[in-house]
Each structure stands twice: as structure tokens, then as C-alpha cells.
Amino acid sequence: MEFPVEVALAQLVPVLPAGPDWWYEIKLDGHRTIMWRTADSVRLQARSGREVTSAWMDIALAGMELPPGVVLDGEAVVVVDGRISFEAAQSRAASGPARARKLSEAHPALYIVWDALAVPSVDLRGRPYTERRQALLDVLGDLPRPTPIQAVSATDDLEVAQAWYDTLQDTGVEGVVAKLGSSAYRAGRSSSWRKIRHAETVDVDVLGYTGPAAHPHALAVRVPDGRVVLSQRLGALLAAQAAAWADASPASGRARTGAGEAYSAVASGLVAEALAGTTRHGVVTIKRFR
Template sequence: MRLPVMPPVKPMLAKAAARIPPGLHYEAKWDGFRAIVFRDGDEVLIGSRNTKPLDRYFPDVVEAALRLLPPRCVLDGELVIALDGRLDFDRLQDRIHPAASRVRHLAETTPASFVAFDLLALGDESYLARPLTERRAALEAALADAVPPIHVAPATTDPAVARDWFDRFEGAGLDGIVAKDPAGPYLPDERAMVKIKHERTADCVVAGYREHKSGPVVGSLLLGLYDDRGRLQHVGVSAAFTAARRAELVEELAPYRMTDPTGHPWAHWAEAEAHEADRLPGAVTRWSGGRLSDWVPLRPEPVCEVAYDHVQGDRFRHTTRFRRWRTDKDPAECTYEQLAEPTRYDLSDVLGAR
């Protein structure tokens, strides 16, 4: 492979903002795997956000790239999978599987798509130093004849349209809005964009915690919600704390600490076979390299309010943000019913907004 922009390349990143800023270029924020696609003739390489190769997990996208992308190009975008008109991140994670036969089966039954939103190189030319307006125009021209599963992300310079997208597109599983400087170059691994994400709050039971890698302080709180059968389900974690706050949390949670997990609603997590469910606090995941994480069980009594941006299935899609303790709340009040559900919006309509 010989391209004007060669792998590995780390994608340009975004910093968070509370509101949509004026005077910029706006795109929907996709909930998938960030990916940079390199094509040079018959060679295709897909690099992840941390530059690890993804092409072996997405043979359907590799095949589509060979059919539909320009012969020599480098594109920044997102790998996504949609089911019933909505992005499904769980199905995307299923692709990261060691068995090639399993990956091929999933590529046939739940095919992925690539949504392109930036152009890094075309032919013999690098576009990294060019302004976004030029890169965007070249991207749209290069993919003018593209058909699914290759898409160009819809974009606008109208903040009113961006605000409308922010509200409506969430129903299709999108995360929010990304704002970019129209005159800015492409800056790999720099936070040169702005992301505005949805945020809601929920009251959750804190039924355990993981210790931080630095020592016997709180690394992350393990959150639970009661389902309609009265079972406390693990729904996610809250983990962004200062070093001082991590130590304080150990003291605050000490009265609830259980030396023996017997009777805890998640006591079965101590059993090795329970980790096969792949949604337990100490479970081995495909991203953890086979490492088991210990957790400290707590009596499921303390309640905290957390901010979250998105629910995927029956758990929080991302790490939540701790807001405050809710000593006025009974743990039994922490149910799924409090989670807000956005109005459904079909993904095909999002892609048609270009």
C-alpha cells in the first residue's frame, strides 16, 4: 500500500460542549466504531480509533470499499450496524470475535455500513492541510455514486437545522451533534472539533464498586436498576472522579460494604460461569484482553443521581457522570421506568438528510 497518507493514522477528536456553537459546520454524531478506511487498488485497511486493524472483523465493508470507493483514497468515518431503522451498538460489538467463521456469519446476517464524513487523501493528493470546506466538497464528489452500505454523513452549516437534527435523530440511535471549523485542516489525534451530546439523569442503586488501579480507592461505582420483576440489574458504571474524591467514596461507602456477598442480588457473579453473560462488573470482555476485574459488593441501599446520554438495550451505553447522593430516595424507586425514551426516527431518514 502506497498512499499520500499512510496508516496508522489517529482520527481527529472532539471536546465536549453544552450547547451547539454558531457559525460552524455541523454533522450528526454517530454511535458506532470510529474508523479510517485506506484503499489502494485491491488493498483495503480499516484502522480503529486507536489504530488497531478492524478489516478482519468487517469483511462486508472491505468488499463494499473495493466496489464503491475511489481506487486510491483515505476516508474518516464510522462503522455502524442498524436493526429496525435504529443503530445497534451491541450488534457492532459482536463483530469483535476471534472466530473467522462467526465473523463471516454475522457479516451476512447483520451487515455493517460505513458512514464517511471526512476525506484525508484522494489519488496522489493529501487533503490533511486543506480546509474542511474543500475536503467536504471533494468527499461528496468522490462518493457521488456510492450506494449502501457506503454513505456520506449529512451535514449543514445552519445551526437551526443542527438543533433540529439534535432532537430528531436521537430516535434513530445517534448521539448528538459534532461541530467543525469550516476553515480548519484535519488534525490527527487533536481535539479540534466540538461534540454536543444528549444528557439526562437517573437515580440508581450503588450495589458495588471496583477499586482503582492506583490502589484501594474507588475506581468506578457499579449501578443497578430494578426491572419489572423486582430484580436488580447491572446497568453501567460511574467512574470520573478526582483522586481525592475516590478516597472519600471509600469512606462514604464503608457502612454498606459486605465481606461476604451471600444474599447480595449479584452474588452469583462470584461464580465463574456467570461471567459468560458478558454484562457483569468483573466479566471478561473482548476489549479487556481476558483480564478479570474484582469488585467490592455493597448492600444495595445507597442511591445516587447520575447523568447519562444514551441507553442501549437495558443498560447505559457510555460511562455515566456522578451528580450527587440521593439520601431521600428509597432504592426500590430506582426502576427502568424513569429512563426517558426518545421518539423513534428511522435511520434511512437520517442518511437521506444529506
């Protein structure tokens, strides 16, 4: 398996699927992170494929306790005042090494793991979810305690999963992910992984921006039906976050939306959440970045 790996994604659905082969996991509000335990170090990968080790050095150091050859998929989360804070995770992910270190001292990160992609000398991606889950529990069970690396809560009981969804939102739980017990780990979006979440948002792929890189005005995004459109004008906070992204991912040229609007194209894999009701009409309101 070569770095970076293309991650598996869940389809957004309105209700949890039911059936004898479905398993359910708590969906936390953090940053998707792949942990690679190499022969002599740990590397962390974002969903986009970008290396993010320096932003999450506290969990990278904890990962040194894993056997070389282990590759895990999960979520880097930050707890503030007893609640999972996406804003704190976002701040950490957007920080340079010095600031990330200061933030980690105030609020150490947790790495909540839901999949084992590899164990020493074995690629598990083609194995069923239930087998990968057991391999994950075995690997994490050997870690010294305490550790910030923890397995996500999972159940095959639909009523338990629904109770998680109904009662845990105030703790920062975003929703629930359902996975077929027989499913392999396949890159991209698959119907064998499904998710429900409280926020009425959809994921959009960010393809570029308008305006100067130091202060983007709007984003060019691909919405779920495949159209490329411009977002509404970004607010100050989102514009600052987009500027940091644009600075780290220089534009590769100019491109146009389906309506002919020009934008600076960037091939970065950045994902944003947009209000679900806006994308149907070609007017996209960005809520936050993933």
C-alpha cells in the first residue's frame, strides 16, 4: 500500500438502513485522518491525500506504539469543555507546527479509529468489515494505557444506533454511519456505507476560487449532481480559511463553471459542507470546510 491512500466514503441518506448485515458507528465531528505507522515513524494523511502530521503531532507520537505496517482510518477530534469541537479541530488543522503545538497543549487531540486498512504484511482492504473491525480491536488492544487512539463505538443493534443519533448531538456527535458487515474497504463513495447526520448539509468538492488567493471571494465547487458552480460570497472567517488553503495549494490555471464563470482552478481535494437546500438551485452556501 502506497501513501497516500484514496479513502472510502459513505452516501448521505435520510434514515438508517435496517437488516441483519448492517453495523452502525458513531459519526464524530472532526477531521478525517489516515494514520500510517512506517518502519521508523508515523505519517498522517488528510482525506485529500495531503500530509498533515505536523498539525496532529500528539496523536502521531501516540501512533509510534503501533506495530510498523499498521494503517488506520479514523477521525482526529478535539474535546473542549466536554464537547467535541469541530471549530477546535479546524483551527488545529489550519495551523503551522508551532501554533499546532500550543493548541495541543491546551486541548490534546483524540484519534477515534473505525477501520484497519493494513496490519503488518497484510492489506485488509479487501476483507469484510467485520474482519477488519476485529483486526482493529486486536491492534488497539495492545496499546499501552492511557492512549488517545481509541476505537469508535459500534453496534449491530439498530435501536442502539438510533438512540445514539437521537441523544448524543449535544456532545458533538454528528450522526451515525452504517456499514454492511460483508463490505470491503473501497475507495470513493459506496452504497455499502451510508450515513445520516443532524446538519442538513451536503459535501461539495472545492475546485478553485474567485478573487485573489490572499482573500478569495467565492469558491468553485462540484455539487452532488455533478454541476460545477460558484458559491455565495464567503464571510470573513471562511475567506481566511480559504486563503490558507489557497496559499498551500497554488492555482493550476483558469477554468469555468457550467454557467461560464471564470475561476482559479486548484487540484487539492478540499471538501466543504454546503447547506443542502441551496445546491439544487445552483446557489451554494458554504457552511465550513472538512
